[in-house]
Amino acid sequence: DSGVTQTPKHLITATGQRVTLRCSPRSGDLSVYWYQQSLDQGLQFLIQYYNGEERAKGNILERFSAQQFPDLHSELNLSSLELGDSALYFCASSLTQLPSYNSPLHFGNGTRLTVT
Amino acid sequence: AQTVTQSQPEMSVQEAETVTLSCTYDTSENNYYLFWYKQPPSRQMILVIRQEAYKQQNATENRFSVNFQKAAKSFSLKISDSQLGDTAMYFCAFMMPNTGNQFYFGTGTSLTVIP
Numbered sequence: 632d633s634g635v636t637q638t639p640k641h642l643i644t645a646t647g648q649r650v651t652l653r654c655s656p657r658s659g660d661l662s663v664y665w666y667q668q669s670l671d672q673g674l675q676f677l678i679q680y681y682n683g684e685e686r687a688k689g690n691i692l693e694r695f696s697a698q699q700f701p702d703l704h705s706e707l708n709l710s711s712l713e714l715g716d717s718a719l720y721f722c723a724s725s726l727t728q729l730p731s732y733n734s735p736l737h738f739g740n741g742t743r744l745t746v747t
Numbered sequence: 748a749q750t751v752t753q754s755q756p757e758m759s760v761q762e763a764e765t766v767t768l769s770c771t772y773d774t775s776e777n778n779y780y781l782f783w784y785k786q787p788p789s790r791q792m793i794l795v796i797r798q799e800a801y802k803q804q805n806a807t808e809n810r811f812s813v814n815f816q817k818a819a820k821s822f823s824l825k826i827s828d829s830q831l832g833d834t835a836m837y838f839c840a841f842m843m844p845n846t847g848n849q850f851y852f853g854t855g856t857s858l859t860v861i862p
Contacts, residue, residue: 633791673751673838674852687849721792729844735782736850738792 634658635739637722643745649710652742654722656703662686662728663705664736665697668719680705681728712746719743751841753853760829761861767814768824768856770839777801779843781815781822786855787835795837798822829860 634657644650656663665677667690676689680699691697694712699705709716723736750773760766772781783795798806798815805813810830814823826833839853 633793673854674850676849676851679849689849719790723792735794735797736792737794738784740789740791743790 633737633739635660635722635724635737637720637739637742639742640740641743641745643747644712645747646712646714648712648746649708650712650744652707652709652720652722652744654705654707654724654739656705656722656724657737660724660726660737661703662725663699663703664723664725665691665705665707666721666723668721668741669715669717674721677707686728709744714746717744717746751839751851751853753837753839753856755856756854757857757859759859759861760826762829762831764829765825765827766829766858768826768837768839768858770822770824770853772820772822772839772841772851774820774841774843776843779841781813782840782842782850783811783813783822783824784838784840784852785833785835786838787832792838796824826858831860831862834858834860 636655638653662681664679666674677691678697679687683699697707719741721741723738726734752771779800781798785793785795796808796811810827812825836855838855841851
């Protein structure tokens with residue numbers, strides 16, 4: 632158990648809808664990262680927060696947004712959903728602002744999003 | 748651009764045998780870190796092993812070891828005495844400090860351990 636908790640495990644919704652994915656980092660970790668894993672693709676970095684502030688942005692669509700709350704949990708909001716948004720969404724956390732050799736990423740179990 | 752390539756989409760190995768998963772990467776940087784992650788059917792991403800580029804000695808964690816060839820930009824994972832619990836997707840990852848320490852992942856190798 633990595634200590635990173637993601638909810639829900641599965642989510643099925645229709646195109647055009649909006650969903651919210653939730654992540655609780657490991658106790659003590661200040662950084663939260665969101666990744667998207669589509670079929671036949673590796674993990675694509677979406678966005679990172681550190682202690683409540685956005686730190687880095689990757690290939691995140693404008694329809695997607697995220698935030699990190701004072702208790703350090705994070706939410707990823709996906710709106711105007713399209714079929715292509717179906718994927719596994721992972722949250723990861725690390726102790727430091729920047730992951731390092733001594734503070735690598737710890738991943739949650741992911742949320743499987745299916746858009747129909 | 749930094750890239751990570753895992754050329755073996757699927758592999759299988761007999762239980763108790765040894766298997767090697769390949770990974771190559773492309774970068775012009777000299778300071779970076781390499782990781783192997785395991786994703787079992789439970790979908791959780793688990794850190795298996797890590798290597799600092801400036802260390803010549805290959806990292807070892809129990810049955811897992813790497814063959815790090817910096818000049819060739821190769822970072823293969825060797826699993827010895829394969830166990831059924833090793834069945835999983837394995838991702839090679841690459842991180843550079845001067846790009847915000849973001850991780851770049853390969854597309855993964857699906858390993859099946861056959862009883």
